[in-house]
Amino acid sequence: QKEVEQDPGPLSVPEGAIVSLNCTYSNSAFQYFMWYRQYSRKGPELLMYTYSSGNKEDGRFTAQVDKSSKYISLFIRDSQPSDSATYLCATNAGGTSYGKLTFGQGTILTVHP
Amino acid sequence: GAGVSQSPSNKVTEKGKDVELRCDPISGHTALYWYRQSLGQGLEFLIYFQGNSAPDKSGLPSDRFSAERTGGSVSTLTIQRTQQEDSAVYLCASSTSGELFFGEGSRLTVL
Numbered sequence: 001q002k003e004v005e006q007d008p009g010p011l012s013v014p015e016g017a018i019v020s021l022n023c024t025y026s027n028s029a030f031q032y033f034m035w036y037r038q039y040s041r042k043g044p045e046l047l048m049y050t051y052s053s054g055n056k057e058d059g060r061f062t063a064q065v066d067k068s069s070k071y072i073s074l075f076i077r078d079s080q081p082s083d084s085a086t087y088l089c090a091t092n093a094g095g096t097s098y099g100k101l102t103f104g105q106g107t108i109l110t111v112h113p
Numbered sequence: 114g115a116g117v118s119q120s121p122s123n124k125v126t127e128k129g130k131d132v133e134l135r136c137d138p139i140s141g142h143t144a145l146y147w148y149r150q151s152l153g154q155g156l157e158f159l160i161y162f163q164g165n166s167a168p169d170k171s172g173l174p175s176d177r178f179s180a181e182r183t184g185g186s187v188s189t190l191t192i193q194r195t196q197q198e199d200s201a202v203y204l205c206a207s208s209t210s211g212e213l214f215f216g217e218g219s220r221l222t223v224l
Contacts, residue, residue: 002155041217042217043117043204043206043215043216043217043218044156044204044215045215046212046213049212088155088156090156096168097161097169098208098210098211099144099146099161099206099208099213100146100158100161100169101148101156101158101213102158103155103156103157104155105155106155106156
């Protein structure tokens with residue numbers, strides 16, 4: 001079993017829909033939680049970064065972490081065709097290993113006009 | 114400004130050949146990471162450099178894989194005697210103390 005599980009989708013939604021992307025993790029040592037967006041043939045880019053349980057908003061994006069159930073989510077409001085990409089959740093144990101990330105498989109999202 | 118640069122962007126090689134993949138990090142970034150992204154395994158950590166030293170090599174899949182970094186800048190990932198299961202996108206990332214900035218990757222195909 002992978003340490004971070006993510007439904008690979010694919011997920012297809014109409015423009016304007018609310019999108020919910022989810023991951024679960026198994027290692028209690030994981031402290032920091034990230035969402036990356038990856039366009040085709042490009043490297044991943046950081047979207048959201050959070051440490052504590054709760055919600056964090058940035059524009060149309062909300063990241064949610066529930067450490068008690070080891071569950072992380074990303075919500076995209078008013079989705080746009082430009083949001084079509086692969087979304088990867090990632091986590092690490094912090095400290096000097098902050099850059100050693102454990103990724104989920106990625107969810108392929110398509111937002112159609 | 115310049116981001117993380119990787120070369121070659123695409124490499125096709127025959128089984129058994131050696132390949133070298135290059136990463137040029139963002140200027141001033143002391144930390145450098147190699148990851149591998151494949152269909153079956155997703156994105157996996159390979160090795161981490163802080164300056165020229167590699168305190169964490171735990172993700173290298175076999176002794177056919179090695180990496181070095183010189184001058185605290187450019188890094189080379191070498192795969193010896195390539196196998197078909199080495200086919201993947203090899204991604205490099207650099208950082209100062211927080212966010213990782215990824216390059217576009219080197220896509221390796223082993224025939």
